[in-house]
Amino acid sequence: MSTVTSSGQTGRALTPPEQPKPKMTRKSIAVWGSVAVVGAVCWTVLALARGENVSALWILFAALSSYAIAYRFYSRFIAYKVLGVDNTRATPAERLQNGVDYDVTDRRVLFGHHFAAIAGAGPLVGPVLAAQMGYLPGTIWIIVGVIFAGAVQDMVVLFFSMRRNGKSLGQMIREEIGTIGGVAALIAVFAIMIIILAVLALVVVNALAGSPWGVFSIGLTIPIALFMGFYLRYLRPGRVMEVTVIGVALLLAAIIGGNYVGQMGLADVLTLSPNALVLALVVYGFVASILPVWMLLAPRDYLSTFMKVGVIALLAVGLVIARPMLESPAISDFAISGHGPVFAGKLFPFVFITIACGALSGFHSLIASGTTPKMIGKESQVRMIGYGGMLMESFVAISALIAASVINQGIYYAINSPSGATGGTPAAAAQFIGTLGMTITPADLAAAAQSIHETTLISRTGGAPTLAFGISLIFSKAFGGGLAAFWYHFAIMFEALFILTAVDAGTRVGRFMLQDTIGNVWPKYADVSWKPAAWSASAAVVGLWGYMLWVGVNDPLGGIHQLLPLFGIANQLLAAIALALCVTLLIKHGKLKYAWVAGIPLAWDLIITMTASWQKVFSGDPKIGFFSQRNLYQSALDQGNLLKPAKSLDEMNLIITNATVDGVLQALFALLTLTVIFSAIPVWIKAAKLGGLPTSEVPHVPSHIVAPADFFATADEKQAVREYEAIERELAAAERELAGSGRPR
């Protein structure tokens, strides 16, 4: 495939002059034929195997072969036919290159940056909880969802933002759909971000509460990051690699050291209650968002990225070596009854809500319309960065799903059921697990906790402990050495590290958004270096997610149980907003016949999010509907009764308040999304009638850069790059000669 063109060619705005014909040689037909056969075999095994020993590798290879085929064929179709990527057209990075925001970046480096920005704890948490439905629904949704929805959204938003000098999602909606849609999108983005931060923080709180080892290791990441920050600032500026090596070594020492908190006499001090952790996180979030970035945020980001890539690679290798068997059923009874203890609701729509990141994540549209589009060197690279980056995140989600599905089912439900159900003790939990139709003894539960040096695993909800337990099983089996406890805390550490990075970066982004919005009416407030504005905006953002976090931690019904659906729906609703923009732009660009590429995922996403929103708001089942839950507890309270799991009148009131807040938020998110959709529809109709409408796309400017399109450069591409570089060198030399020396650039 050759997508490289010589410099100076001009092309049309919408249809690229060169669309590489799929030249399938015999060899490539054979290769892709075998990939298809492998995929088909894996999927058949997954579809037919029931109640017997099924290896987790079937899932892994079903995923990998599906990704390969989707990338090779579908993403190529979208890039060249639907979007019409045009390599004769200069990207914003080339036109506006300033070495800072706009900066032509090597495609593989940019892929790394983009992946590090989109992937965090989300794809690790959702699939773990969705394992309640069995492994099959999650597997199918993660793979099919990413191919037809998630990766498409990321790539198309990236492309359209790139064609508009890297405008943000909100700006594009305002300009291409209208002011009302734009305002609704802005509020939705802000509100959704708050929920996401609260839920992520809740995962950390649940993982660290009552775990002195975890608190010790995670707590030490703060001084480690500070040390790295000062090192880079004062000792050896710019030496990021060496300080990251030092940081990772210290981090590993912190994990190992955690095992000795007992001997150090710190166990009692570090055994924190959930509420103490909430306070710590809120204070941390506030301080982190007003401290200079170099001091805490940037070094933490280096650590987090390094750990992210390292652990994902390790997990892939570990899975192949350990070849674990799936303990979870293909489809569980809870998928049909809708009364699972982890979260309420039936397979449809809740499996699609619980797994957002990894299949379809609206939040990515903010990244794809942020920094990444300003760094792309060639238009054709949107395919590997947008589509490829999301496939990689999906792979992380599949690995997490496998890690959760190889855990003994009794242990899985003991970890993930709320404490109101398990009673918190091995004996009561074992009895509760019995009522679910599984058998486990109190001794087994105690032994499982003992194996990873934790006092208990019962009701350690939130997903992180489950994933860490699964990872410790896989790694112990793969690498041996009886290191289960180390691997467990290693996994907790890496998940908490991601989340804290997301929390401090997110708080900062939220603060900037708030300052920018208020700045529209009070310009002074938008000055990001004006302390009163910075501090008050940070406090507002932290206060909002801190409140939701506190609610989540103290909810007797189980915070994750209540908040996770809200988080998933919010993220998917943001995806609906992003996909609506994609449909709008395709039609406005006169590509009505291809609008289905974004239209089908949009329709599906609206079906699941609106069904789920409807159920969460209006369902008469108090386990699902927020308002019927509210009514149930309110009427009991009116008669002076306590209703399980509440143990006091205060807890009754708490449940009532939380259910009301959650219900109102749920309804608000859905209404904001519908506002965007309904303001887009008239634009679609008008544009469809006229065969297109003018857009804010930047006109064609010829590109001079030559760079390969894909992960691996073809021979033609390499040759073209060599020729280009030779010409560049000659030009530079000639320029120097002409200008003489000493001319400032």
Added chain:
Amino acid sequence: MKAAALKAGRGILWYLKQSTGEAKWDEYLERCRNDGVEPTSRRDFERHRAEHNEKNPRARCC
């Protein structure tokens, strides 16, 4: 064999330098050399880059 390993090692080092932004400094020195300008100190250069990050927060997704 040895040549291939060396090449891979160089590739990895190049990738890490690019990803961490360390390469920016080398590129800056190269530009200064080409233009015949006296480069500023590394400390000032990195300060300048940090200043930019301060005003342009990058979101991290979930």
